[in-house]
Amino acid sequence: MTLRIPALITAILERDLRLALRHGADTLGAVLFFILAGALFPLALGPSPELLRRMAPGIVWVCALLAALLPLDRLFGSELEDGSLDQLLMTGLPPSLIALAKMMAHWLTTGLPLLLAAGPLAIMLGMPTSSMVVLLTGLLLGTLILSLIGGMAASVVLGARRGGVLLPLLVLPLTTPALIFGAAALDAAQTGLSWGPDLELLGAFLAAALPLCPLAAGAGLRAAVE
């Protein structure tokens, strides 16, 4: 059984990636939302390059956070509705690892595209290219954290009425530390301060979320099929 665990996780990932490719419009939705929401800020704030450059880190981070929320509702919801969640649990894979595989799938289909779109959005807002490395490193850690915490929250509200409304209320407060450190690192980089400690704190947050979120999510999945 132990030998089969990696093979089963890859099988779940393959399945989810294949589904994401077949339903391309759903997958692109989050990225398009990210770019559109980011593009609204210059329209609302006025075209002052100095102001936009100053606000760019915050805008990119908040938009990424909100965009990553969009597909969370369906992450486990679709599995519960068509009975696939039962079958996933019957594969003999521990529920926490099923949750971890789904979180990885969420990152690959949402986090990674957001990461790729973040560069162009940041350039559009006039962020200096020198801080691009900090932005992308921070967002790499940040999107991973979002997938883990988002996946946990999605499994906790699974089966609840109006889970879709509850989900952002659960996820957004939990991800504020990531937002604070990520945007602070960028701020520091723009003002020429040391941005290392902020990214390290972001890394520590990820290190804590990596084992804890799948465990909580696994319990949520068990409870959802009861």
Added chain:
Amino acid sequence: MPCPHHRPIARRISVIPAFTPPGRPLLEVENISVFRGERLVLDRVGFTLGAGDALLLTGPNGAGKSTLLRVLAGLHKPEGGHVLWSGVDALADRTQHAGRVAYLGHQDALKLGLTLRENLTLAARASGGNPDLCMESLNISGLADLPARMLSAGQKRRAALARVLLAQAPLWLLDEPSLGLDINTMGLLGTLFAAHRQAGGIVIATTHVPLPLPDARTHALPGLNESDIPQPLEDFPEDDLL
């Protein structure tokens, strides 16, 4: 029964492995009790089944047949009672128990965007079984590369049954397996049941129609008493329930 131009039965059922029958009853179900909200759905249900046995769960709608299957599959934790597999508490480690069970739920659990073969990949990876042989056993090989959304209800049911076969598990828990199946497939199902039981496997099925399970025992669940039916409250605080 299968048409002459199809492969012989022996070839088709070769996907079913043999399970070694132990000395004592393979499956012992003791005093299972389940509450749904305030209502007692299952009240001290118990039975024992040996290798090769089959059990039909009958009873009116809402009697708890599906719930009992989910308890036996380890998907639902009962409020009381035990499920013993070869004398060992099966529900103590539900992840391990999943390896002994092939569960067919009320839903077919197919992803409509994936082809039939892709839908079976995960189950094949879990059990190490051969999906092509299992699809052949249910006469759906020709549909293997079609997206599941193009299949009819009966074909989807056959795909779900192929997954049961693919699990290569000794305990089959089937929630209305005959749903949407045509006469030919029912015959096929009878052959598969017989082969599974001959190999020492157990079949437990809920049904409202006769299934091709000769000398299967029947366990009738009593269903609701009038007094057990919860009365709707006047001002039910619906908004407080999530």
